[in-house]
Structure formats: structure tokens, C-alpha cells
Amino acid sequence: MSDIASFNAIQLDAIKEVGNIGTGNAATALSGLLSRMINMTVPKTELVSIYELGEHYGDPMQIVGAVFVRALGGFQCSLIFIQNEEDANLMVELLLKQQFGTFIPVGEIPQEMTDSALSEVGNIVLSSFLNAINLLLGTQHQISVPGVAHDMLSSILDVVASIYGQMGETALLVNTELSVEGLESGRKISGHIILIPDPDALELLLRKLKVI
Amino acid sequence: MAENSIVLGMADLTVIRATTPVKLITLGLGSCIGLVVYDPNAKIAGMAHIMLPSSRGLMGSEKVGKFADTAVPAIIEQMLKLGAVKSRIKAKIAGGAQMFSLPGMSADFLTVGAKNVSETRQRLGRLGIFIAASDTGGNKGRTIEFSTSNWMLKVKTLGKGVSEI
Numbered sequence: 001m002s003d004i005a006s007f008n009a010i011q012l013d014a015i016k017e018v019g020n021i022g023t024g025n026a027a028t029a030l031s032g033l034l035s036r037m038i039n040m041t042v043p044k045t046e047l048v049s050i051y052e053l054g055e056h057y058g059d060p061m062q063i064v065g066a067v068f069v070r071a072l073g074g075f076q077c078s079l080i081f082i083q084n085e086e087d088a089n090l091m092v093e094l095l096l097k098q099q100f101g102t103f104i105p106v107g108e109i110p111q112e113m114t115d116s117a118l119s120e121v122g123n124i125v126l127s128s129f130l131n132a133i134n135l136l137l138g139t140q141h142q143i144s145v146p147g148v149a150h151d152m153l154s155s156i157l158d159v160v161a162s163i164y165g166q167m168g169e170t171a172l173l174v175n176t177e178l179s180v181e182g183l184e185s186g187r188k189i190s191g192h193i194i195l196i197p198d199p200d201a202l203e204l205l206l207r208k209l210k211v212i
Numbered sequence: 213m214a215e216n217s218i219v220l221g222m223a224d225l226t227v228i229r230a231t232t233p234v235k236l237i238t239l240g241l242g243s244c245i246g247l248v249v250y251d252p253n254a255k256i257a258g259m260a261h262i263m264l265p266s267s268r269g270l271m272g273s274e275k276v277g278k279f280a281d282t283a284v285p286a287i288i289e290q291m292l293k294l295g296a297v298k299s300r301i302k303a304k305i306a307g308g309a310q311m312f313s314l315p316g317m318s319a320d321f322l323t324v325g326a327k328n329v330s331e332t333r334q335r336l337g338r339l340g341i342f343i344a345a346s347d348t349g350g351n352k353g354r355t356i357e358f359s360t361s362n363w364m365l366k367v368k369t370l371g372k373g374v375s376e377i
Contacts, residue, residue: 050263051222051275060240061355063370068312070319147312151242151370155353158242158263159311161222162321165264169274 004047004172004202012045014209018133019043019174023193025132026125027178033124034098036180039188043176050161050171054154057082057175057192064088066156067122068147071130074139075205076198078163079129081122083191085150090189092117094180119146125178129193137208160196167199215359220261225277227258227290230360237357241307243325245280245332245348246356248304249287249341250363251296257360258287262307264324265331280328284335303336304365304377305329305346306356313351325349345377 020043027038046056054060065088067081083091089106092114097103106114123146130141149156164171174195179188197205206212217235218226222244228234236259238246250257260283267279276286291301308329312322329348336343347354347367357366364376 053222054240066312068314070314070317070322072317144314144317147314149311149351151311151353152240152355154240155242155309156311158244158353159321161263162243162324165278166268 004168004170004199007047007172011206011209011211014211015172015174015205016043016045018136018205018209019045019176019193019195021132021136022129022174022195023176023178026129026193029124029128030121030178030180033121034094034180036094037182039179039181041177043174046173046175048171048173050164050169053157053160053171057157058153060152060154062153063150064153064156065118065150066148067119067126068149068159069123069126070144071141072144073141075133075137075141075208076201078159078196078198079126080156080159080194080196081125081191082153082156082194083189087189087191088118088150089114090187091121091180091191094183094189095121115148119148122146122148125191125193129195137205139208160194163196164199172197172199172202215361218259220259222261223263223275223278225258225260225275225283225287225290227256227287227294229294230255230257233359233361235357235359237355239355241354241356242309242311243307243328245305245307245328246354247283247287247332248356248358248365249291249301250304250358250360251291251300251302252363253300254294254296255360256291256294256296257358257363258291259358260284260287262328262332265327280331280335284332284339288339288341298340301341302344303341304344304358305332305348306354306365306367306377308348309350309352309354311351311353347375347377
């Protein structure tokens with residue numbers, strides 16, 4: 001694989017653009033699903049020590065809801081949509097209210113149904129992200145069924161350490177924050193999309209972006 | 213008297229002499245392993261936060277606690293150096309969960325938890341270290357606390373509460 005530490009600013013910037021295009025499409029899809037305005041931050045390409053993943057994204061012990069997909073194909077990668085547990089619950093309530101017209105507190109919904117709703121949100125966000133990347137790169141992906149987990153942030157991010165740990169000590173991640181605004185409560189619901197390229201797919205990515 | 217606490221990060225490995233009671237802690241283990249070894253007579257204990265099963269011979273500047281195949285021999289060696297007696301050393305293991313299941317998709321990194329468990333067990337077995345207790349696998353993260361006052365390992369799991377092994 002390419003040595004991540006040797007990536008130059010132009011290359012990191014080009015990878016960031018992938019995040020920009022992916023997240024733009026993900027935000028549009030989420031906005032359509034929820035009929036709400038979605039804001040997004042400017043994506044960051046981050047080089048993160050695999051020993052400090054938990055701290056990097058917040059309080060390692062924070063309980064989060066996460067949806068994970070794996071994409072096989074031209075540019076192999078994994079994607080994770082991660083939210084504080086409270087935000088994940090609000091997202092589920094919002095989606096169900098949108099679909100059924102009535103508000104049901106998440107505590108009164110069976111776990112399988114909340115997970116299924118969360119998985120649906122994650123699936124739409126992450127597959128829209130991937131579709132936009134494919135258009136940009138001229139690649140095709142086969143996307144897995146989403147996996148859902150609720151747990152401590154640092155336990156969830158072990159998956160990133162498992163992907164990058166065998167090759168070195170640094171992970172290259174593209175991180176963006178989406179937030180749903182214009183809610184009656186005045187509170188916004190946030191979530192992070194983290195793109196986790198396979199280490200041995202980075203060279204292909206750079207070549208497709210014409211920065212190698 | 214309050215116990216001193218040592219919190220280990222990813223790939224950390226520590227061995228201590230517990231002249232006064234000490235707590236060894238690892239937070240938020242997912243697919244990683246929390247390995248505890250101890251010799252109650254000599255009052256020596258160690259903990260490692262293992263991330264992956266095998267270094268595949270690729271050890272450069274990396275932390276020895278990162279891989280099961282390097283962490284287990286290193287922690288036992290450090291125990292012996294401090295005066296532990298090999299036949300008295302016991303081990304406890306927690307962690308090795310699979311955080312995400314993707315139906316119809318297989319990938320090495322998804323099942324790394326189970327590989328971590330089996331490699332750690334095998335390495336301990338090869339050195340003749342008895343595994344006194346374990347709480348491994350499943351799909352939930354764990355936070356662990358080992359106390360040298362009673363040589364028990366507290367395992368906290370989200371939604372399942374605390375157990376002592």
C-alpha cells in the first residue's frame with residue numbers, strides 16, 4: 001500500500017473532495033427522506049493514530065449508535081454513520097413520525113424496529129454517499145447489508161483499528177458531520193459519516209483522482 | 213485505603229508489583245482483548261490491551277502489546293523478571309467481540325475478535341499458563357477492571373451490567 005504519511009497536501013485535498021461530493025449527495029437523500037433541511041460541515045481528511053481513535057472522535061466511553069457498511073468493487077472501502085445515542089434515538093423518532101404521522105417515543109418502540117429504522121437511515125445516507133463517489137471515480141460498488149451497533153465509541157472504532165492496524169499505526173479517514181435542522185424542538189440532530197478506505201485501495205483512489 | 217488505578221490505552225502492556233492494592237483498567241474493548249496475568253503469591257500482576265492476533269513478523273517500532281503473538285510472551289517475560297514464578301501465573305481474558313455483523317459479507321477484520329481470542333489462548337497454552345477465567349466473544353463492548361486486592365476481574369457490558377470473573 002501507499003505510505004499514508006507521505007501523502008502530500010494536494011493528494012489529501014483530492015481525497016477530501018471525494019468526501020465533499022459523497023456527503024452532498026448523502027445530505028440530499030436524507031433531506032428527501034425526512035423532509036427537513038440538512039446542514040453539512042466541510043469534510044476533513046484525517047490521519048489518525050489507531051491508538052487514539054476513541055479520543056479523536058469524542059469521549060471514548062460515550063454510547064453511540066452506529067451503522068456500518070462494506071463496499072466491494074473498484075475502490076474498496078467501509079463506511080460508518082455514527083451518532084450519539086441520544087441523536088440516534090431522535091433520528092429514529094423523526095423517521096417514524098415522518099412515515100406514520102404520529103410521534104412515538106423511542107422507549108415504546110421494540111429494539112428491532114428502532115434498529116431497523118436506524119439501519120434504514122444509515123443505509124440511505126451511506127449508499128447515497130457511495131453512489132456519488134462512483135460517479136466521480138467511474139467505479140462500481142457492491143454494498144453489504146448494513147450492520148447496526150449501540151455501544152461505547154471506543155469499542156465501535158475497534159473496527160477501524162482492525163482495518164488499519166495490520167499495515168501500520170495511522171488510519172486515513174474522511175470525516176463529515178451532517179445535521180438535521182428546522183425541528184419543532186429547536187434541537188438539531190447530528191451524525192458523522194466516516195469513510196474508511198481499505199489501505200490497499202488508496203493508491204487506486206489517488207490514481208482515479210489523477211493526483212498520482 | 214483507596215486503590216491506585218492504572219488505565220491502559222490501545223496496545224499498552226504493563227506489569228506491576230502490587231505492594232499495595234492496584235486496579236488495572238481497560239475501557240471500551242470491542243474486538244480487542246484485555247489480558248490479565250497474575251501471581252498472587254509474589255503479588256505481581258500485568259495487563260495488556262491486545263488489538264490484533266498476529267504481527268506476521270512485521271515488528272518495527274510498534275508496541276509489543278498490539279499483537280497477541282508478541283504481547284503474550286512479552287508480558288510473561290516481564291512477570292518473570294519481576295520475580296513471578298511461571299507455574300503460579302494464571303491468566304484471565306475478556307473481549308474479542310464482533311461489533312458488526314454484515315449478513316452475506318465476509319471480511320477478515322469483521323471476525324478479528326474471535327481470532328484475537330484463539331491466538332491469545334494458544335499463546336498462553338504454549339507457555340503453559342493456566343486460564344482461570346474468561347468472558348469473550350458476543351457483540352458487545354466491555355470495560356474491565358482487575359483488582360490485586362482479590363485478583364478478580366470486573367467486566368462491565370452495556371445492557372448486561374457487571375460480572376466478576
